[in-house]
Amino acid sequence: MPTIVVEVMPKPELLDPAGKAVAGALHRLGHDHVTDVRIGKRFELSVDTVDDELLKSIEKVAADMLSNSVIETVLSVEVLDESPAGETH
Amino acid sequence: MPTIVVEVMPKPELLDPAGKAVAGALHRLGHDHVTDVRIGKRFELSVDTVDDELLKSIEKVAADMLSNSVIETVLSVEVLDESPAGETH
DSSP: OOEEEEEEEEOTTSOOHHHHHHHHHHHHTTOTTEEEEEEEEEEEEEESOOOHHHHHHHHHHHHHTSSOTTTEEEEEEEEOOOOSSSOOO | OOEEEEEEEEOTTSOOHHHHHHHHHHHHTTOTTEEEEEEEEEEEEEESOOOHHHHHHHHHHHHHTSSOTTTEEEEEEEEOOOOSSSOOO
């Protein structure tokens, strides 16, 4: 069954408290080369079949339901390549 | 400044209540072609420079801090291609 991956991130201009907390913890543990951390969401939608029309409707779902357009940006809506040889991603 | 993207998903065998809720809502809105939804996290770590050693340490951070190995899987740890021509992703 095909899988569509939707990636959503907080808008760059927005403060990301959770990301700041992780960055702070990394610094305390000596990972000073990490200057900033931002945390978003990754959705995997299993679908029956994939065609352009379906992909269009998922893009709309991503914009309307899976993200809050005021504070988040939909980075990508892509069909996951599940070729048997490679890893799932 | 280079960005490293870490993707974390709940383990497949695990129930994903939030994902089930989204799938249910999509069905109520007529998106019947979506059979399942799983929700994970996407981290963007800004770093000073990128080399193999740093990438190794970020892989360790991903396993130890950015995910809970009991219930989650680190799907990928990749340097974001920020070639000026293309999109950031």
